[in-house]
Amino acid sequence: MQPEATLNQLKASLPDGQLPPSYGVYFKNxxxxxxxALEDHILLSSSQxxxxxxxxxxTFQQGKWYLQEADRYFDLAQCSAHVAIAAMPDSGFATHKTGQEDNVSLVHLDDSDSLVNEWNLIIVARDYAAMVLCHELSPEEYRADNQPTxxxxxxxxxxxxxxxxxxEKSASILIERFRPYNPTLADRLHTSHQEISLMPSAAPADLSGVVARIVSYLQTSQQQLVTITRQTRELVELEGQALKMNRNLAANKLQAFLRMAQGVDERDKDNPVASLQVSALSETLxxxxxxxxxKLRRLRLAGLLFRIGLAQAPSEVFSQSSHQLNETNYSFWRKRAVLGAQxxxxxxxxxxxxxxVLHHLEHWDGSGTPNGLKGEEISIEARILGLVSYFQELTQPRxxxxxxxLTEALEQCQNYSGTRFDPALIESLTTVIRLAEMGLMQLPTRPSQLPSVWLEEGKKPESKDRSQETELTSS
Structure with a gap:
């Protein structure tokens, strides 16, 4: 990747030089x-x-442009303040109706500019910002036996x-990369960018829908990749390629789930770090x-994802106690574990x-949901998550x-020892809280590791051996 690449410039501009966990190697699909998924959000949230x-x-790499995408960008232009598209001169924009719109500006790239190897989509709005930022691998960066065919x-x-x-950093970088082609356009884009950035803060847009669409699109693209590979590879090659594609896509679906869970916490003004705290304390227990x-790693990840079923919850679920909720909203609240599991x-x-996640609302005495499991029929991870999530919620207003x-919340949990919660786990939680109260330890606020991404592949026998673990990043 060339030093002037937008990705490299972004990395160099960051104080720690650390790109977000979603950074990795992606297949085209x-x-x-x-x-x-990001474009759909513009279309679906269109405002007058x-x-x-x-x-x-x-920016579109190598000038590869498809007619259906050109038509799609015509619709996007109707919903945008300004759309700037950089592509090769022979991309077809100049003659397509999209390129004729007043709020669409075209940048005809020189084939010696590294921008021709980039595929970028940057969206800056008053109430949200989003982007996909990419640079195609050079032929030298593929293994000799792994050149794309x-x-x-x-x-x-x-x-x-x-x-x-x-x-916003990336938008500024890309605008400056447009400047040699059209200084007037760069000034105009810079002004538009500044005007949006300086607008009074608006309520953050609810992006749970767009993350859900990311998951849906990734699921569909995975199926398409396997189908296409089956048509172009022999059986042995198919299995290897399908596995690589599946790992790449699965990692990104997990990132989408984690972002969805983060979005739930962001909606909950009284408990905006619930998932981090529950994951951390569950890990400690x-x-x-x-x-x-x-099992610790599974528990840690379940703690980060246990509220994902509330992604589409009514706002009252986050602002009212359970006894204040109407019948419809209370039903949503009771089904949160099932919705998350789905x-x-x-x-x-x-x-x-x-x-x-599905079973963390089961009760030790069998009175919980969704299956009425009892005692050790409930997995130890689900028992821990159920206890910790209840305790953590009590420590925040609702x-x-x-x-x-801490003492009052612990007493509430102790009241349910042997009915709702495993008595042995109540004792373990009591030990942790007492140590914290005596100043001998601090309650953790973040798990020991945040997944950059961790998944499991296939079923393996349970053991305490670290060889059971599988690390998977989006690269």
């Missing part, structure tokens, strides 16, 4: 899926208020994020009772985590209920 319309910056096998260094700071490493079930690699202090 994955990028199409990610871009379509010009102040709400986003600035959209796009079909379009879907092409790979890109890249990332996707909703982090406004990163998006698991360590105290000496859970095997693999989402996670779309990823076979998350099957153990899905089961933990509706007309003030937050409990």
């Amino acid at each position: 994955t990028l199409v899926a990610l871009c379509h 208020n010009s102040a709400q319309k986003p600035l959209v910056l796009v 079909v379009d879907t096998e092409r790979k890109f260094y890249g990332l996707w994020t909703f982090d406004r700071t990163l998006v 698991g360590q105290i009772i000496d859970l095997p490493t693999l 989402l996670l079930a779309t990823m076979p690699e998350l099957a153990p985590i899905q089961q933990i 509706g007309d209920r003030a937050a409990y202090n």
Whole structure:
């Protein structure tokens, strides 16, 4: 990747030089899926208020442009304040109706500019920011035996994020890369960017829908990749390629799930770090009772994802106590574990985590949901998650209920020892809280590791051996 690449410039501009966890190597179909999900959000959240319309910056690598995408960008232009598209002169934009729109500007790239190897989509709006930022691998960066022979096998260094700071830095970098082609346009884009950035803060857009679409698009693109590979490879090669594609796509689906869970916390103004705290304290309890490493990792990830079922929840679920909720909203609240499990079930690699989330509202005496499991029929991970999530929620305010202090929250949990919760786990939680109260330890606020991404491949025998673990990053 050339030093002037937008990705490299972004990395150099960051204080720690650390790109977000979504950075890795992506197949082309994955990028199409990610871009379509972000573009759909523009189309579905279209506003007549010009102040709400986003600035959209796009580059297309190698001038590869498809008619259906050109038509799609015509519709996007109707929903955007300004769309700047950089592509090769023979891309067809100049004669397509999209290129004729008043709020669409074209940048005809020189074939010696490294921008021809980039595929970027940057969206800056008043209430959200998002981007997919990518650079295609050079022929030298592929292994000799792994050169792409079909379009879907092409790979890109890249990332996707909703982090406004990163998006705005990238927008400024890309605008300056347009400047040698058209200084007047660069000034205009810079002004538009500044106007949006300086607007009074608006309520953050609810992006749970766009993340859900990312998951859906990734699922579809995975199926397409395997289908195409079956048509172009012999059986032995198919299995290897399908596995690589599946790992890449699965990692990005997990990133989408993690972002969805983060979005739930962001909606909960009274408990905005619930997932981090639950994951951290669950891990601590698991360590105290000496859970095997693999189970600890599952528990840690389940803690980060246990609220994902609330992604589409009414706002009242986050602002009212359970006794204040009307019948419809209370039903939503009671079904949160099932809803979360249904989402996670779309990823076979998350099957153990899905089961933990599904059963964390089961009760020790069999009175819980969804299956009325009793005692040790409930997995130890689900028992821990159920106890810790209840305790953590009590330590934060909810509706007309003030937050409990640690002792009060522990006493509430102790009241349910032997009925709702495993008595042995109540004792373990009591030990942790007493140590914290005496100043001998601090309650953890973050798990020991945040997944950059971790998944499981296939079923393996349970053991405490670290060889049971599988690390998987989006690269």
